[in-house]
Amino acid sequence: MVRRSGRRPGNQDTKQSILEAARAVFAERGFDKASIRAIAGAAGVDPALVHHYFGTKEKLFLASMNSPVDPAEVIPQALAGPREEAGVRLVRVVLSVWDSPAGAAAVALMRSAMSNEWTARLMREFVVTQVLRRAVAELGIDEKEAPTRAALVATQIAGLAVVRYVLKVEPVASAEPDRLVAAVGPSVQRYLTGDLPDVF
Amino acid sequence: MVRRSGRRPGNQDTKQSILEAARAVFAERGFDKASIRAIAGAAGVDPALVHHYFGTKEKLFLASMNSPVDPAEVIPQALAGPREEAGVRLVRVVLSVWDSPAGAAAVALMRSAMSNEWTARLMREFVVTQVLRRAVAELGIDEKEAPTRAALVATQIAGLAVVRYVLKVEPVASAEPDRLVAAVGPSVQRYLTGDLPDVF
Numbered sequence: 330m331v332r333r334s335g336r337r338p339g340n341q342d343t344k345q346s347i348l349e350a351a352r353a354v355f356a357e358r359g360f361d362k363a364s365i366r367a368i369a370g371a372a373g374v375d376p377a378l379v380h381h382y383f384g385t386k387e388k389l390f391l392a393s394m395n396s397p398v399d400p401a402e403v404i405p406q407a408l409a410g411p412r413e414e415a416g417v418r419l420v421r422v423v424l425s426v427w428d429s430p431a432g433a434a435a436v437a438l439m440r441s442a443m444s445n446e447w448t449a450r451l452m453r454e455f456v457v458t459q460v461l462r463r464a465v466a467e468l469g470i471d472e473k474e475a476p477t478r479a480a481l482v483a484t485q486i487a488g489l490a491v492v493r494y495v496l497k498v499e500p501v502a503s504a505e506p507d508r509l510v511a512a513v514g515p516s517v518q519r520y521l522t523g524d525l526p527d528v529f
Numbered sequence: 530m531v532r533r534s535g536r537r538p539g540n541q542d543t544k545q546s547i548l549e550a551a552r553a554v555f556a557e558r559g560f561d562k563a564s565i566r567a568i569a570g571a572a573g574v575d576p577a578l579v580h581h582y583f584g585t586k587e588k589l590f591l592a593s594m595n596s597p598v599d600p601a602e603v604i605p606q607a608l609a610g611p612r613e614e615a616g617v618r619l620v621r622v623v624l625s626v627w628d629s630p631a632g633a634a635a636v637a638l639m640r641s642a643m644s645n646e647w648t649a650r651l652m653r654e655f656v657v658t659q660v661l662r663r664a665v666a667e668l669g670i671d672e673k674e675a676p677t678r679a680a681l682v683a684t685q686i687a688g689l690a691v692v693r694y695v696l697k698v699e700p701v702a703s704a705e706p707d708r709l710v711a712a713v714g715p716s717v718q719r720y721l722t723g724d725l726p727d728v729f
Contacts, residue, residue, distance in 0.1 A: 439643065440643045440644050441644075442695070442696065443639065443640045443643035443644060443691070443695055444640050444641075444643060444644040449695060449696055449697070452696055453696045453697065453698050456696070456698065457698060476699065476700055477700055477701075477712075480692060480698045480699065480700060480701040481701065481712055481713070483688070483692050483696075483698055483701070484685065484688040484689045484691075484692045484693075484701060484713065485684065485685055485688055485716065486688065487687075487688040487691045487692055487696070488683070488684040488685055488686065488687040488688020488689065488691065489684045489688065491643070491684075491687045491688065491691060492680060492683050492684045492687055493684075495642070495643055495649060496642065496649055496652055496653045496656070496683075496687070497649070497653065498653050498656065498657060498680045498683050499676065499680065500676055500677055500680060501677075501680040501681065501683070501684060511725075511726040512677075512681055512720075512725055512726065513681070513684065515719070516685065516716040516719065516720075519715070519716065520712075520716075525711075525712055526711040526712065
């Protein structure tokens, strides 16, 4: 409120149009096939303006999802350290984001993804391309096994979020993060690096 | 359509009123503290009529949740057999219900529970009192540990359902049930009967 940019009042509308176009194009084509040019086209603006406002395609995607954190920063930080403790650290960082004030946005996003096919697609793209893909790359997981391992990790992490923050089943809802990390971390570790009976 | 009961047309409305009252009372008081009498009172009918239409409180609860299966039948069946394979069998029965035509109702219920606090309470009551409580009783799990173990099982099962049926993250979304059972079963087994670092 104190600092005013010199931009014209129309800019907020333009940014909003770009974000709406981005959500539509990311949901329809998926993150990999969506281009800044296609999004700019859908919003009726020049691609340079999209770059100017949002930077990279990743940054635009995060903005369009109202992501409370940038996985490009959080994931490497979470996974730095011994490979055999990656599961524990991943659960810890997830809980620290969701337990923080930013968690409310994450809960809202999750709720919306459950009831709306379009948001579900965005959420899936977000989870797969921004979170899981980074995590498996960081851990150097075999490329053939990566999709299975990543999706299995997603089952445990998504379920933890649903039970703790949405359904609020006790004692998980009120448990100290450290206790949940100790209980759930090994399951995530097994999906990341353990012997799985099968890859599919 | 062939067999007609001799009941008056108003009966469907009465049943509907009872189901609505049941949802409200179960959500507000929880399953254990809700009584048939309170539900009948909220619906403005005689308690005997509630028993007549729906039988026990459990049956009324299942009807009010549109539950596609009766956990009282499914859970003992799922858990009969060696204790050390209970996790695998529990995941198998969950997938068989959700993969069946009844699964659509389960997905709808889950979606609704995510976006509506009131349905979330019903869902939590359903999961805790009808599914998890039966499962831990069936396995003879220590009473002190049961709530923690049950809620941890819920994180893995709910997450599997969300990732496979709602977010549809591949390859979990299209995987053969047997492969998912083999991958996820051991995590559930650990929550049910394994050494956990902590009980909370």
